[in-house]
Amino acid sequence: MGFTNFDGTIFSLAPIFIGIIFVIVIGSIIFSLVKGIGEWSTNNSSPRLTVPAQVITKRTNTWGGRNDTAASTDYYVTFQVESGDRMELKVADREYGMLAEGDFGILTFQGTRYGGFERKV
Structure with missing residues (x-):
């Protein structure tokens, strides 16, 4: 399913949604890693x-x-x-x-x- 752009071309929203999901998943992984490393570092300095x-x-x-x-x-x-x-x-x-x-x-x-x-x- 596509939509017509202002210049008459058809574009799809699927690549945009896939990109958003990709950014959310990678962001969640990075957040978890940073949080875990932060807790490990805090424990070691305690x-x-x-x-x-x-x-x-x-x-x-x-x-x-x-x-x-x-x-x-x-x-x-x-x-x-x-x-x-x-x-x-x-x-x-x-x-x-x-x-x-x-x-x-x-x-x-x-x-x-x-x-x-x-x-x-």
Whole structure:
């Protein structure tokens, strides 16, 4: 399907829409890369802290798994430090399974990067 231009030539909108979609997709990829590199850089420049903390809550985020694709799950734990501040950190599946809500211990982290949790009885 085309439209008639002022000089009588026919043009199509399809190349314009394809170009717009291309720019949006490439822009999204570049934005994600810049955001990831920024977070990585911020974490690396943050001090590595070890503080007393309590496990407040745990949650998962499952995504994918449609048709013939595999589902993936991200694991998050919310910790509360002595000052009352809370932070949610992404943890590995093995760490997630070993932590229970209400656990007290020593949390190690660097920015938003989880370093470990040593439970105190």
